[in-house]
Amino acid sequence: xxxxxxxxxxxxxxxxxxxxxxxxxxxxxxxxxxxxxxxxxxxxxxxxxxxxxxxxxxxxxxxxxxxxxxxxxxxxxxxxxxxxxxxxxxx
Numbered sequence: 001x002x003x004x005x006x007x008x009x010x011x012x013x014x015x016x017x018x019x020x021x022x023x024x025x026x027x028x029x030x031x032x033x034x035x036x037x038x039x040x041x042x043x044x045x046x047x048x049x050x051x052x053x054x055x056x057x058x059x060x061x062x063x064x065x066x067x068x069x070x071x072x073x074x075x076x077x078x079x080x081x082x083x084x085x086x087x088x089x090x091x
Contacts, residue, residue: 026070030063037062
């Protein structure tokens with residue numbers, strides 16, 4: 001039974017990773033941060049006495065942070081690309 005559970009977990013992991021192939025970097029960062037925040041919130045919530053509430057709060061905070069980081073990185077990359085384009089045209 002343990003082996004089936006392990007194999008199912010591995011298949012689910014690969015399915016999630018394959019599903020992220022057509023996502024933007026901001027979407028990938030947001031999803032990763034939501035999962036990480038939920039896991040951390042779940043652990044902290046379990047210690048404090050309400051794991052579900054901790055997971056929900058952690059997912060919200062993680063998702064917001066991941067989204068903002070992704071948007072910042074996209075803006076930085078766009079500014080870099082603009083600078084390179086202007087430099088190559090001699091502006």
